[in-house]
Amino acid sequence: MRAKNKLSAGFIRTAPAGKHSDGAGLWLIKREDGGAQWMLRVTVHGRRREMGLGGYPTVGLADARKLSERWRSLAASGRDPIKEREAERRAARRExxxxSIITEDAFEARKAELKDDGKAGRWLTPLKLHVLPKLGKVPVTDIDQRDIRDTLAPIWHTKADTARKAMNRLSIVLRHAAALGLDVDLQATEKAKALLGKSRHVAKHIPAMAWADVPAFYASLEEPTLTHLALRLLILNPGVRSKPLRHLRLEQIERDVWTVPKGEMKGQKGKAPAYRVPLCKEAKRIIEQALPHARNGYLFPNTRGGVISDMTLSRLMERRGLEARPHGFRTSLRTWLAEATDAPHEVAEAMLSHATDSGVVRAYRRTDYLEQRLALTERWADYVTGGDGQVVKLVGAAK
Known part of the structure; x- marks a missing residue:
């Protein structure tokens, strides 16, 4: 039998960084910063498993030995201790x-559908801010339409979009609870909407510049500053929103194509591919002008090591007394496409990185219309830089 209980409490307190064996598969992993973690190695069905037992000193030597003895016994009986511990945790959560608990469970189940596995936290935010502080500790089986009404009433008319998102998320959580076998009222959110009534909030679209006014504004961005250059590149490629543009890294550009990484484009989910942006001659000229400003791999850096902010672009337009905002150039382009080109609908939507048709149709249509989009981008650039804005004829465009 392997030796056991090799370590002492005194040694552990002063142990150097590295791995220290207590015997029988129990190890103390000491870090350079002084922290330490217990780890147990066992073999189950011929496969070695490594199982964390907690950090030291929260888990002391005696506790670590008790835990390791328990999990070693399970492994000796042919059961995987890691899977057994996960099962115990799930059982505890079900109790x-x-x-709050059901919401976390529903979120975990939906992560794969969300951008970047939901790490940005936006899916949970409406619930965390406006629902869970009041209803988080309430058993999900006890929640009814009156609870939901009283919780969302303060923001139903003043923050309508947030309230709508919170209501939708709550409906998903209730359906998840029902799938777990819990007796919940799946109609509670719809009943709550009936009690709350129709929202008086009127959605406000982001102000956009008329496409006829874009060339004059583009020409006014004549200084070689980061703000002017970034706004010019955004106008030339409004299909890419502000965030991916501001976070543009030099390695994303290869010849005439800028590839926005997976998950960086709004609305991309699951296995959506990276988004390719065809770069017209004018866009490449702007990028060349911005290169001297590049720092830490970013084309549009700020002085603190990050990138310029979205407000930097918006404030420039605000200071000039314009109602329009940077995001509105998407509308400018889409209106120009509709009124001054014969671009097919699916190509025009691809210019704005919009998904069209059903998921099944998209699965069989393996194209992003790169060549057609380049032709349109060149014509748009010709127009905003003072060209004649003639009707675009797309040769070979998909029907």
Whole structure:
């Protein structure tokens, strides 16, 4: 039998960085910063498993030995201790059917559908801010339409979009609870909407510049500053929103194509591919002008090591007394496409990185219309830089 209980409490307190064996598969991993972690190595069905037992000193030597003895016994009986611990945790969570716990469980189940596995946290935010503080500890089986009405009433008319998102997320959580076998009212959110009534909030679209006014504004951005250059590149490629543009890295550009990484484009989910942006001659000229400003791999850096902010672009337009904002150039382009070109609908939508048709149709249509988009981008650039804005004829465009 392997030696056990090799370590002492005194040694652990002063142990150098590295791995220290207590015997029988129990190890103390000491870090350079002084922190430490217990780790157990066991073999199950011929496969070695490594299982964290907690950090030291939260888990002391005696506790670590007790835990390791328990999990070693399970492994000796042919059961995987890691899977057994996960099962115990799931069982414990099932005993707690509060809205907070069920919400976390629903979020975990949906992560793969969300951008960047939901790491940005936006899916949970409406619930965390406006629902869970009031209803988080309430058993999900006890929640009814009156609870939901009273919780969302303060923002129903004043923050309508946030309230709508919170209501939709809550409906998903209730359906998840029902799938777990819990007796919940799946109609509670619809009943709550009936009690709250129709929202008085009127959605406001982001102000856009008329496409006829874009050339004059583009010409006014004549200084070689980061703000002017970034706005010019955004106008030339409004299909790419402000964030991917401001975070543009030099390695994303190869010849005439700028490839926005997976997950960086709004609305991309799951296995959506990276988005390719065809660069027209004018866009490449702007990029060349911006290169001397590049720092840390970013084309549009700020002085603190990050990138310029979205407000930097918006404030320039605000200071000039313009109602339009940078995001509005997407509308400018889309209106120009409709009124001054014969671009097919699917190509025009691809210019704005919009998904069209059903998922099945998109699965069989393996094209992003790069060549057609380049032709349109060149014509748009010709127009905004003072060209004649003639009707675009797309040769070979998909029907």
């Amino acid at each position: 707690d059917i509060s809205l």
